[in-house]
Amino acid sequence: MANKAFQKTYTRIEAITKATVSLRATGVSNDELATVEGKLAQVVKTKGDLVTLQIFSGTEGIPTNAEVSFLGEPPALKVSDELAGRFFNAYGQPIDGGPEIEGERRETGGPSVNPYKRRQPSQLIPTGIAGIDLNNTLVSGQKIPFFADPDQPYNQVMAQVALRADVDKIILGGMGLTNDDYLYFRHEFENAGALNKIISFVNTTEQPPVERLLIPDMALTAAEYFAVDKNEKVLVLLTDMTLYADALSIVSNRMDQIPSKDSMPGSLYSDLAKIYEKAVQLPDGGSITIIAVTTLNDGDITHAIPDNTGYITEGQLYLRADPDSGKIIIDPFRSLSRLKQLVIGKQTREDHNQVMNAGVRLYADAQNAKTKMENGFDLSDYDMRCLDYAKEYASRLLAIDVNIGIDEMLDTAWELFGKYFTKAETGIKQELIDRYWPKSH
């Protein structure tokens, strides 16, 4: 640390709240780190010589004569190839018993990529899950969350997607992970023999919530090192962003900020965008793809956290339990991959777009038929066919336990169209019907 020689120690704290302390100090710069009684803290406000510090692990037990020293630098992570295969806490310290990382010190939460220097994402990321590949295709450089209720197996699906994706590095940012989930990830990564390409930054539920705020920046600083310096394809997993946002609201509340919707800080959109917008396709081939998890409260996507997330990310994958097929499916109505048009029909078969739309539209007709049925009305022949189709469509294509190639997904869809519908009912372009309509129907 460059200015250690000039480091001055203070021992008189003027005010203490649950998350912050204030003291009189000079020569302090905005965002710089400090230690208070050995605990890491960051400058969040200066007013004259009164400096307010946010203490990540909370202010429990801090006395008014605590020893405060300023470190002269904003938060940073040491980066090098040694990061690969390691597990760290929110401060970037190893938690796997291994040695400290030697490497260049990089500020976290650094500047954004010049939009003009970005490249258009264009590489399909296959996952084998038809609810994703067929209806909501992922592209490298994309940012997309799973929207899921807390009881759904989102971490499992995410681990599955990560291990199937063809990437050079996988970086896990775990925020408020239960210890069980942390061990699950560790176990899955080890079992897949993929540990050497995985880096994890983990804050568990046993640790102070405000520490979580450091996790995404740590994970993304590591990601930028591999994507920018090493031109690698990096996949970043962030789970659970709802707990991250909750930590933001705790801090803003302690700072006496006026809350906006759902008691979230007014800057929630910008705070989340700063993280998600790190997803990028770089000109020299490196890329950062972000797959996140946003847990919902009883499927409510109008809550400020999923709502702001939806406006930032390039779509969302919505997990839902389907009572008809008894499986967890990727909801085709609410899910969306905004970048899918960049690869659909370009890196996949020409009929992909129309098959996808027809499949979902007919599934929607089935939902209408279902409503009719529930209201006790007679169903038409078409309604009955829709319902039968929906059941098979959900279990053979929407369920998250599907693992097939994209051509096979398209063929399965055509098979179902042929089985249940007439050509006109699908509304697909004639030339595609001529080419792909199953022969036996």
Add this chain to the structure above:
Amino acid sequence: MKSTGKVTGIVSNLVTVEIDGPVSQNELCYVASGGTKLMAEVIKVNGRYASIQVFESTRGMKNGDAVEFEGKMLEATLGPGLLSSSYDGLQNDLTTMTGVFLKKGEYTAPLDEKKLWDFTPIARPGDKVTAADWLGEVMEGWLHHKIMVPFSFEGEYTVKSVADAGQYTILQTVAVLTNEDGEDVEVNMTQKWPVKKPVRAYREKPRPDRIMETGVRVIDTLNPIAEGGTGFIPGPFGCGKTVLQHAIAKQGDAEVIVMAACGERANEVVEIFSEFPELIDPHTGRHLMERTTIICNTSNMPVAAREASVYTAMTICEYYRAMGMKVLLLADSTSRWAQALREMSNRLEELPGTDAFPVDLSAIISNFYARAGMVVLNNGQTGSVTFIGTVSPAGGNLKEPVTESTKKAARCFYALEQKRADQKRYPAVNPIDSYSKYLEYPEIQEYLSKIAGKGWVEKVEKTKNIIRKGKEANDQINILGDDGVPMSYHELFWKSELVDFIILQQDAFDPIDSLTPMERQEYMLNLVLDICDREFGFDDFEQCRNFFKEMINLLKQMNYSEFKSGNFYKYQEQLNNLLNNGK
């Protein structure tokens, strides 16, 4: 003498400065911090202290850092070279920046000061001129870029001399004007204008009297926007706001398009960067980029510059309008700008309005929309700025401050609907809630009957009625069941489905269907209305459904075929056969 000051407090990008002299509201200043100078704007003054919003990250800034005030407000630099440029919210040229990452304190010149332009004089010595009058012109690509008397010149001037035709840089003098006091003023090809002030150097602002075609049926046919008009597109995420706006940018019948990407996704701007230089403008055959200027302050770029980005964009539009151009401004999304205002108002500890937005939000929005419009220039020619903004309402709920404030200001309302998007009925514009006030203008009605045949507006009303009736019928069917309603209900419902599938829905990714010229819109609407006028008298609802599905399929194939091509007529003949054979 410029005032200076010292930083005394920092909360995020709100910085308090102790000042040593006079400063004005919205005055620009620079904070010298860690070897770079960071641009900022005065937003509040209290005694010896000014509150400034810094347009960049304040990380590393210290109390005591020196501040220099500039004595002027944030200005746009106007001149040849704006077209096809890509700027950030403060009009820094993004293409000339070095490095992959944006560097703090790196400011680049908006216009190339070395490039030579072929100047042709228009004004002659002795001419009496006022602000925005044309002195000469240069060719900016295909565009006759007028060199004007700067907007900031007040009163009347006499042209003393104009440079001969020849090559000049934007900084060389091309004219000398004499003011009313007999003083000479030199004019070059560039001028500056404070972005928050509307440019008012024109003769008058009449009511719009024609529509601007977008090629999008649900807009042009059902709720057309006037040239010089205003409209807005609110919608929850995932309803196709951006796809719709990009379609308008690609197809809109304007000469100059300015896109302000305000607080939205960077990849959406990248899409424009990579596609617009390749795509062809359907009206002129030139590349789209040749008519487009991009102002981008994406969601990860400094929040404080979001507000600046929309004002900079509007100022550039007004500049081209003063040349007699038909300009279209698209801003995505004005909600992000409102949120930036909210963040700052919050840090200033102002008393909040609804949802913690500042109380003057409504006034700010309506003042901004009021800058659009068709104008008659001093020389009698016309120019226009048409403005379409998107709004991202929190939770998709249209009863929120930004949507409500915008509704008061904009004349067209294109409500995107979650339900339609869920059913993949794109563009997901709700046909009943959306409106265009311009349909009520007698001037516009007259114009429409000229380009689309007599009684066009009545036909549009009739179409909306079919949709409305179809919805009512469908509600009844859902309540009473297929057998519980008279047959006519099924027919009403399916007629509305016919309108929905053939007129409202449009495939933005199909090269033919995505762009429907007015002539084709007229043809298809007449065709669909003719069908809707028939009484079919079906025996049962299954028969009705099947018959309409078959018709919809044929008409859809027509939409996918080239207009009046062999295929097109082939499907139309099949349709006629179907209709002639009856149910």
